[in-house]
Amino acid sequence: MDNMADLFGKINEFQSKMGELKSELTRLEITAEAGGGMVKVRANGNREIIGIKLDPEIVNPDDMEMLEDLIVAGINKALQKADQASKEKMSELTKNILPGGLSGMNLGNFGL
Numbered sequence: 001m002d003n004m005a006d007l008f009g010k011i012n013e014f015q016s017k018m019g020e021l022k023s024e025l026t027r028l029e030i031t032a033e034a035g036g037g038m039v040k041v042r043a044n045g046n047r048e049i050i051g052i053k054l055d056p057e058i059v060n061p062d063d064m065e066m067l068e069d070l071i072v073a074g075i076n077k078a079l080q081k082a083d084q085a086s087k088e089k090m091s092e093l094t095k096n097i098l099p100g101g102l103s104g105m106n107l108g109n110f111g112l
Contacts, residue, residue, distance in 0.1 A: 017093050022046070025086055032077035034070045041074035043082040045089065049075060 025045030032041050038058045042051040052074070058067055 014094075021089055021093055025089060028082075028085060028089075030078055030081040030085055032074055032081055034074035034077060039070040039074040041071075041078040043075075043078040045082055045085050047079050047082045047086065049078065 028045035029050070030043050030045070032043070033039065034041070035055075035058060038055040040053040041049060042053075043049050052071065054067070054071075058070065060067070
């Protein structure tokens with residue numbers, strides 16, 4: 001019976017830590033650049049875009065396709081960095097709570 005109480009204690013601790021982690025990821029800012037810094041995209045650790053900054057020199061109405069491509073590239077880089085940061089934070093959390101962490105587990109089930 002002690003094992004079950006231990007397990008439920010770990011689950012409660014994990015849920016509490018997950019809430020803290022989600023708040024921490026919301027505050028975490030990641031910046032990525034495309035086009036040699038002409039496009040800068042900011043995302044948070046929850047993989048949400050929170051800002052885009054464009055160098056005025058790249059805004060050319062005659063070449064919107066290039067601008068669109070640079071924005072997409074910047075967003076993709078920012079989201080990749082945010083995903084990596086989220087995985088690293090989750091790994092830190094789980095290694096202290098669960099033996100072996102949660103490698104291979106779909107973190108989307110936990111809202112991350």
